[in-house]
Amino acid sequence: MIGDFSLLERPYRFDFNPLRWPKVSIVGFVGITIYCIFTLISFSFFPRNFNPINNNLSELGDFYDNPNGAIFYNVGMVLTGIASIFFYIGLYEWFMKKKKSPTLVVGLAIGIINALAIIMAGIFSETQETYSQHVFWSILIFLSFFPILILVNKSILTFPDFNKIVAYYGFGVSLIDLSFLVFLVLTGVEANFPFIEWLSVFSYISWIGVLAYYILRFNVLDIKRF
Helix, strand or coil: CHHHCCHHHCCEECCCCHHHCCHHHHHHHHHHHHHHHHHHHHHHHCCCCCCCCCCCHHHHHCCCCCCCCHHHHHHHHHHHHHHHHHHHHHHHHHHHCCCCCHHHHHHHHHHHHHHHHHHHHHHCCCCHHHHHHHHHHHHHHHHHHHHHHHHHHHHHHCCCCCCCHHHHHHHHHHHHHHHHHHHHHHHCCCCCCHHHHHHHHHHHHHHHHHHHHHHHHHHHCEECCC
8 A cells, every 4th residue: 555655765766857847846946046046145245244143134135234235135035935926836736636635725825925925025125214014024924934834734744645754844843933933022023033033934945845855756756666
């Protein structure tokens, strides 16, 4: 039985032809790449020392703090948000073909909201003139991370033969995001906790990468029993 033979334990040969990869995996990898590349370009222009101890990521998009590099971070946010919309739609199509899950549908609907918030946080940067709008959309990003991680990973646990390590990792990431939200509630949005913000963002991105990889592995690796 398929359910008795763990995907993780099967021998496999990687298929290097991306034309045979599931669209959701491609979009997931593209979105991660876009965000990282545009963030690094913006970082290279930042005129002062920039690090996760003293600086929030959004400072890269402030036209006063980063006059030459802000445009790259903000454009990267918009493009990442667009890629995220297609990722959540692709995730819906891929999973629902194999197993109906109302919980997953709700989680992915919140994912679309999250993607739109990412776009809006890029349009309304941390620059003084649009700061309040940026704070609103940024908080919505982190608020939506948590239910996405809980609902999607809860659905993954019920998915036949899909590696459960993805879900357990996602639950761990949800605790990081929850910690950040608790800090915001206890200290206010003006309090500065850059390290937790960085950890929340990049752990979520890494979960997207892990999920995209295991969908790819589930779908198109040439799996054989010896």
